[in-house]
Amino acid sequence: MRDQRSFLKNVIKKGITGLVVGVFLVGVTRALAFPPVFQVMFFTYAMLGAAVFLLLDAPSLQPMSGTKALVALLAFYVVISGVYIGGASLWPQYDPEDEKGKIEKLLKAKRAATEQGKAEELLARTKALSEKADAIMQRLQAVGGAALARFPTGADGGIPSGASPAASGDLVALGKEQWKLQECYNCHKLSGQGGKKRGPEMDNIGNLMTPQELRQKVLDPRSWMAEGFEKEYEKKKMPDKYKDLMEDKEIDELVAFLSTLKNPSVNTPKAIKKK
């Protein structure tokens, strides 16, 4: 009985201390404009500290056995699990749909290369041509400029600006997509973005290499070496995998994009022929 009373006192004393510290921390974090999630976290730290200290002095529980012990243990696990799953779910979640979208783009080209894919592509082209024909017919039929303005055309009167590069057939835009999908930025810097330790910056590569040479380099990394990157060349830093990973069409797109990179203000190193 005395034990219980002194424990109750202890709970009140340490609980109040924890609360005071917690409220103080919330005040400080609010004054420093911490996001709310951190204000809650700091309050939780204070209460966690109070709980640990409280548990150090708590009187012993009555030992349990049999079903009671099993239920207690299960309840203990449910609490731990609940906090864990709750914490992980409340924190910012990445959306798997983003990755699904990227995978879809990557796989599209692969699927297109198959017989079924080719048939699908033909059908899609036929559909697009038919739509284009319909649009021309409607234009011809239209008399006033107001009617024309309703058509979803782009600034240049071609494809709508919001359409995907694939729909537009724009090789350079498709090549830029390949740059991202193949993660070239991981080793090459472009417009100040990406890594540059393993490979040269690419901003001026269009002035230094012809499309044929660029193609050769992508297919066979040993064929050309960037000046000043001898060590990287010797260590075979550039992977020899793109000939297997990329379709011919994808390589053409990438090369078309790289050929447009002509910014002489960036010191892209000269390419030295090795093979």
Next chain:
Amino acid sequence: MTYYGGHRGRSAGVRRGRTWSIAALLFLIGQLGIPLLGLAQDAASTAATVAYRDIPQLGGSRNIIWVIAQQHLLLAGFVLGVPIFAWVCEIVGVRTGDKRYDKLAKEFTKLLTSAYATTALFGGILLFMLLGFYPKLMAYLTDIFFPSFVVYCALFLLETVTLYLYWYGWDVMQGGGRKGLHLFLGFLLNVFAFFIMIIPNSWATFQASPVVVAEGSALARAWAATWNPTWWPVNVHRLIANVVLGGFICGAYAGMRYLSANTHEERVHYDWMGYVGNFIGVFGMLPLPFAGYWLMREVYQYNQQMGITLMGGFLSWLFILQAMLIGVLFLGANYYFWLGITHRIEGSEVKYRRPIMAMLVILLLCLGVWMTPHSLVASLEEARRMGGTHHPLLGVFGVMSAKMTVVNIMILVTFMSFIIYWRAGKVETATWAKVAQKVMAGVLGLAAIVVIVLGVWGYFVPAIVRINYFSVVQVLIVLFVLVTITPLTGLLMKSARTTTEMIWGRMPPRAGYALVLNAVMVILLMTLMGYARSSSRVHWHVYGVMRDSSQYAFSPALGYAAAFMSLNTFVFCLLVAFIFWVATMGDKTKTMEPETKKKLPAGAYPAMAGGSPTLDDRNKQ
């Protein structure tokens, strides 16, 4: 006596029967396994037509593999970690002559035998599932790694034979020179276990960091693929993690037995076993962050994008979850030490209250820093108020320099908890004790200051200097503290006088729960790291080489993954509980052997750390 003999006879019969059953089972597995390996080439040809199979009614191929692979990995971690400290305990028993260590080592090994069969069973299920669900990937991996599959099978046979000799030969090899042979078997067991661990590691690490597989013989190609950039960092990380997992699971087992103990002797034994389990887990945990740091460094060096995906990309909040788990683990392990100080050593409660309070506050502060992400979640309005997505103060805590510093401080605090526990209830009598105390205090204080200074300085130097020099120096300083203060304290304690005897079996039931909590945290951590390693490959089976084109190629969101990890942890706990129940079935019929009770008062046992009446007796003489 007759009954005992009869029991022994029966158990020997049962043992013989069990050995035959196991042998038959192994033979059957072998019969099943050989044709499987032989058919590997056929599988390669059919794989061209079938890339994936699925059973959506059972949750889908990925989820099935997730559960089975996780169970196999956790069981394997336990099975490979436990022999290390079982063997060390046996050596300690031989060197000190203290029978308790031998008994403890035997108890650990007993758990091992039942766990071993279950691990193999899950390994077999995993193999079948992988062959069925991912034929193309398996054909590709088989093509590269076939020689190492053969070595793995051979090692598995050797490990099995050694384990059964080690376990069933325990009592027979007690006397004379045979104990040396038994210790050698323990050594061999660990050597085989180590290689059994690193071979599958090469398959998994190749998927994450493949190297150019050179043309050449099958052996040369397998070797080139095996020696990939993350192989050794993962080997070291897993080896340490297995010891930690094994230690904390044994601790949880002891905690459970302690909670359900019916006699004082049982409480004394399992209290002590729980302490040893926690001790092993904590000491394994101390170098673990360093191994993790090395692994991440190699990942960054291999592929910056993969490193960014993990630490700064969509998986970055995963590391906040990791910080929470490790933080609770540190708190749990320290709490158990503090409970030991307050309950096992009378009078220490008041003496050490302030240091405990200070250590708790430091741990919480460090946890706060560790759990601060680099880029904060902020609404547009919050971001405007903060002046960007990085808070001027919080953003400072979110970077690696701050995190490395607090991890090192947390390790130092945990180490101090242990040292205080070790010294509690004793008075140093050595003439050089005062000097030694000053030296230890100086080393610890100076180490903490240098770690913090390097951490702050790290903000003002290029990342490469911080990663290659500052962080490494921080790690070396903490290791230096560990390797200087431990032997120094050991020497001091050798001649120390015990003022308050350490009494085992007096811990409150919540100590048992703390041990269970620590085990659950470690298991959750391992499941989380499994998710991290798999997700870091994003939509690749073999990073940059073989794409995952199945419908499950995307990474699941963190909340969903956490629920799965929790399920995996629960299933693993059930499995372990079942294994332990089976392993200890026979114990209920055995009577306790009250050997040491005659010499010492009830509950008073010599300890690895704490009061030691044996030493006191020696001092009196």
